[in-house]
Amino acid sequence: MKEILERALRSLTPKRREEALTHVSYANEIASPVNNERLEFLGDAVLYLAVGRILFERYPSLSEGDLTRMRASLVSGAALAKIALEGGLGDLVRLGKGESASGGRRRPRVLGSALEAVIGAVFLEEGWDRALALVRDIYAGKIDDSVPVDPKTRMQELVQRNPGSTLEYRVVKVEGPDHRRLFTVACLVDGKEVSTGTGFSKKEAEEGAAEAYLRRVTET
Structure with missing residues (x-):
């Protein structure tokens, strides 16, 4: 320098x-x-x-x-x-x-x-x-x-700390007209819902669900 x-x-x-x-x-x-x-x-x-x-x-x-x-x-x-x-x-x-x-x-x-x-x-x-x-x-x-690490990557890294644990994102609700659909996605760890997120795309909703869980873990 x-x-x-x-x-x-x-x-x-x-x-x-x-x-x-x-x-x-x-x-x-x-x-x-x-x-x-x-x-x-x-x-x-x-x-x-x-x-x-x-x-x-x-x-x-x-x-x-x-x-x-x-x-x-x-x-x-x-x-x-x-x-x-x-x-x-x-x-x-x-x-x-x-x-x-x-x-x-x-x-x-x-x-x-x-x-x-x-x-x-x-x-x-x-x-x-x-x-x-x-x-x-x-x-x-x-x-x-x-470079920021996206929430889903951070969530994956967190889950992988426990060998054998599984991570899944599941669409639980779709609202709104075809041109403006709002997705609600649940984040599941070992089959148990741990958070949800919403967004105007599945990816956005998944990231929101991951971010919600990570925020909660950080605050506790």
């Missing part, structure tokens, strides 16, 4: 690189109007779009809800801070004396902001394609870890 971010910083003009690495606390200390807040604002938008595009292309079968949850996890403050820390940005960012003395170089907000500022700077100077490539490099190997 350090090599990726160092390469991105080297590609910038000295003036833009300095801006991306200047925290507002340092700028205030030397009475300078130059800090990385505007680049952070731009980088946040670029990162959001880039991660969205990467996920859209990589996982064509995932729902909008799953993609949204994955993106939220990948661009969260904690995730960005971890990436920035791995890349050594905490040692490079210019901080005011007070901010530095109070642990600013490891503060998640400072680290995440610096990372977004670098992405914003790359976008400004080198364009969308280079910014997208940078985001791809940053998240290489990290995105697959955030």
Whole structure:
């Protein structure tokens, strides 16, 4: 990660690189109007779009809800801070004396902001394609870890912990007109109904039944 971010910083003009690495606390200390807040604002938008595009292309079968949850996890403050820390940005960012003395170089907000500022700077100077490539490099190997496991798979894994147990989904009710049928599906473990789910397709109802049982088990 350090090599990726160092390469991105080297590609910038000295003036833009300095801006991306200047925290507002340092700028205030030397009475300078130059800090990385505007680049952070731009980088946040670029990162959001880039991660969205990467996920859209990589996982064509995932729902909008799953993609949204994955993106939220990948661009969260904690995730960005971890990436920035791995890349050594905490040692490079210019901080005011007070901010530095109070642990600013490891503060998640400072680290995440610096990372977004670098992405914003790359976008400004080198364009969308280079910014997208940078985001791809940053998240290489990290995105697959955030793929959500669907409820039916989790349910199957849970049941398989008990050798010999069986799992079955059974349609117990169908309502509504032909073009808008609502299915109710029962989830059965060892022949015993443990939960139900509804949906406008059998798959949706089965996932709902599995999710209902998993939620109940988690809460108890």
